[in-house]
Amino acid sequence: MSKTWEDRIIREDYIMDKFLEKLESLKETKSNPFKVPEGYFDSLPTRIQDRIATNENRQSIFSQIRLVIKPQLAFAAAFIAVALIAVTTLEYIFKDKTKLPASTGVYTRIIEVDASEFTEQHFIDVLLDENKKSIDNKKNSDCYIDFLVDENIDYTTLIDEL
Amino acid sequence: MSEYSDKELLILFRDTERKNFAFNLIIKKYQQKLYWHIRKMVIKHDDADDILQNTFIKVWKGLDGFREDSKLYTWLYRIATNESLTFLKQQKTKYLLPIADYENQLKETLESDVSFNGDEIQLKLQKAILELPEKQRIVFNMKYFDEIKYEEMSAILDTSVGALKASYHHAVKKIEKYFNEN
Numbered sequence: 001m002s003k004t005w006e007d008r009i010i011r012e013d014y015i016m017d018k019f020l021e022k023l024e025s026l027k028e029t030k031s032n033p034f035k036v037p038e039g040y041f042d043s044l045p046t047r048i049q050d051r052i053a054t055n056e057n058r059q060s061i062f063s064q065i066r067l068v069i070k071p072q073l074a075f076a077a078a079f080i081a082v083a084l085i086a087v088t089t090l091e092y093i094f095k096d097k098t099k100l101p102a103s104t105g106v107y108t109r110i111i112e113v114d115a116s117e118f119t120e121q122h123f124i125d126v127l128l129d130e131n132k133k134s135i136d137n138k139k140n141s142d143c144y145i146d147f148l149v150d151e152n153i154d155y156t157t158l159i160d161e162l
Numbered sequence: 163m164s165e166y167s168d169k170e171l172l173i174l175f176r177d178t179e180r181k182n183f184a185f186n187l188i189i190k191k192y193q194q195k196l197y198w199h200i201r202k203m204v205i206k207h208d209d210a211d212d213i214l215q216n217t218f219i220k221v222w223k224g225l226d227g228f229r230e231d232s233k234l235y236t237w238l239y240r241i242a243t244n245e246s247l248t249f250l251k252q253q254k255t256k257y258l259l260p261i262a263d264y265e266n267q268l269k270e271t272l273e274s275d276v277s278f279n280g281d282e283i284q285l286k287l288q289k290a291i292l293e294l295p296e297k298q299r300i301v302f303n304m305k306y307f308d309e310i311k312y313e314e315m316s317a318i319l320d321t322s323v324g325a326l327k328a329s330y331h332h333a334v335k336k337i338e339k340y341f342n343e344n
Binding site for chain 1: 182185186189190193194197198201202207211214215218219222277278279280281283284285287288306307331334335337338341
């Protein structure tokens with residue numbers, strides 16, 4: 001098995017060596033099959049240098065334009081910045097004014113005026129009413145607890161049902 | 163006039179007054195080697211011309227910052243190789259072509275190209291090379307046509323010598339298979 005494998009490798013190498021020899025002789029006996037236009041390599045350095053010069057000229061034109069418009073751009077940018085600051089400041093000032101809280105004196109006056117519309121009895125009724133509501137709530141809670149105790153519903157069952 | 167060494171060319175290039183002269187000498191020294199390297203990848207002369215010009219423009223822009231960590235020749239080859247690979251990639255995406263279709267197009271170009279005047283066996287070899295994956299094609303061309311040593315190729319392609327040898331071996335086997343089948 002190993003011998004056959006080795007033989008195969010040796011045979012393949014031999015065939016490949018023969019093919020490489022064939023390729024080498026092909027290279028030695030034949031000239032380059034690709035051609036270039038007449039005088040191509042003579043003119044190439046000049047053409048490349050021309051392209052580089054054109055690119056650099058274009059770049060220098062761009063940099064000159066940039067130099068000319070740079071102060072104007074800076075002025076425009078400064079104007080926009082000042083305008084933005086001004087708008088933001090004005091917005092801030094007006095926003096603060098609309099939300100300005102009433103002074104303590106104003107609140108006292110509001111309370112005094114509104115309170116004058118109610119009698120003492122009104123306040124007592126409101127407070128009793130609030131108290132009654134909390135008592136009702138407590139009563140309701142007691143009813144629920146009684147119901148759960150009567151029905152023998154434990155906490156786990158209650159959670160499961162929920 | 164004897165040819166300047168790469169070191170001398172770089173010294174000349176760094177002299178502001180002789181920069182253009184030095185660059186002209188660099189182009190003259192390497193234009194043919196780089197042109198054939200590119201041409202074998204992209205096949206058409208016009209494409210090779212464009213890529214070669216772009217390569218030298220990149221060299222002009224980057225040469226000031228070239229730190230001589232590698233040889234000038236290695237650096238130039240690397241730029242040319244990358245430019246060629248980028249061009250091929252662009253062509254495939256530009257026309258939304260699968261790789262095989264683009265390679266078939268290149269084969270057709272080869273057959274109809276008036277600037278290719280190889281005989282039948284040379285045409286067959288070029289077609290077989292076009293069947294190879296791009297990286298293998300570069301390795302085969304550099305080893306077979308340009309006779310570049312594996313160590314130098316390793317620096318250019320940033321690939322280990324072992325991987326390059328394996329790549330060349332596979333390339334030869336595929337070309338041999340193509341020759342047997344066609």
